[in-house]
Each structure stands twice: as C-alpha cells, then as structure tokens.
Amino acid sequence: xxxxxxxxxxxxxxxxxxxxxxxxxxxxxxxxxxxxxxxxxxxxxxxxxxxxxxxxxxxxxxxxxxxxxxxxxxxxxxxxxxxxxxxxxxxxxx
Numbered sequence: 001x002x003x004x005x006x007x008x009x010x011x012x013x014x015x016x017x018x019x020x021x022x023x024x025x026x027x028x029x030x031x032x033x034x035x036x037x038x039x040x041x042x043x044x045x046x047x048x049x050x051x052x053x054x055x056x057x058x059x060x061x062x063x064x065x066x067x068x069x070x071x072x073x074x075x076x077x078x079x080x081x082x083x084x085x086x087x088x089x090x091x092x093x094x
Contacts, residue, residue: 021075024075024079025078025079025082028079028080028082028083029082029083029086031083032082032083032084032086033086035083036086042080042083042084043080048076051072051076052069052072052073055068055069055072056068056069
C-alpha cells in the first residue's frame with residue numbers, strides 16, 4: 001500500500017472510532033442519569049482504575065500501555081464532563 005491507501009485506511013478507522021466514542025458517550029450519559037437518580041457521585045476513582053486496568057490488559061500494542069492510558073484518561077475526563085452536564089441540565093449537581 002502507498003501513503004494514500006494508508007491514509008484512506010486511517011480515515012475509515014477514524015470514522016469507526018467516532019462511532020464507538022459516540023456509543024460510549026451515550027452510555028456515559030445514561031449512567032449519569034442513573035447516578036442522579038441514585039445520588040451516586042460523578043467521580044468514582046475505583047471505577048476509573050478498573051477501566052484503565054481493563055484497557056491495559058486488552059492492549060496488544062503497538063501503543064505502549066502508558067500512552068494508551070493517557071488516551072483513556074482524556075476519554076474518561078470527557079465522559080465525566082458529559083455526566084456533569086447531564087446532572088446540571090436536569091437540575092441536579094455534585
């Protein structure tokens with residue numbers, strides 16, 4: 001494959017990533033609703049630790065675990081913000 005072919009492949013992968021991130025965001029919003037109704041906190045460090053452990057255990061490379069962890073820390077931050085916005089828009093808050 002030449003560079004144009006690799007770039008097309010990356011573009012397709014990026015579209016798949018966007019679809020998966022959107023699905024993850026929808027799940028996070030629903031969890032935010034459940035947290036609101038059960039008065040659970042948005043920030044759950046133990047759950048975040050489990051997520052990062054799961055990601056690292058699934059990692060087959062070529063990304064080093066530390067780099068993948070950085071990516072997921074950012075994803076988690078964004079999803080937590082989504083949950084906070086869900087609480088704020090519904091009149092709840094933590």
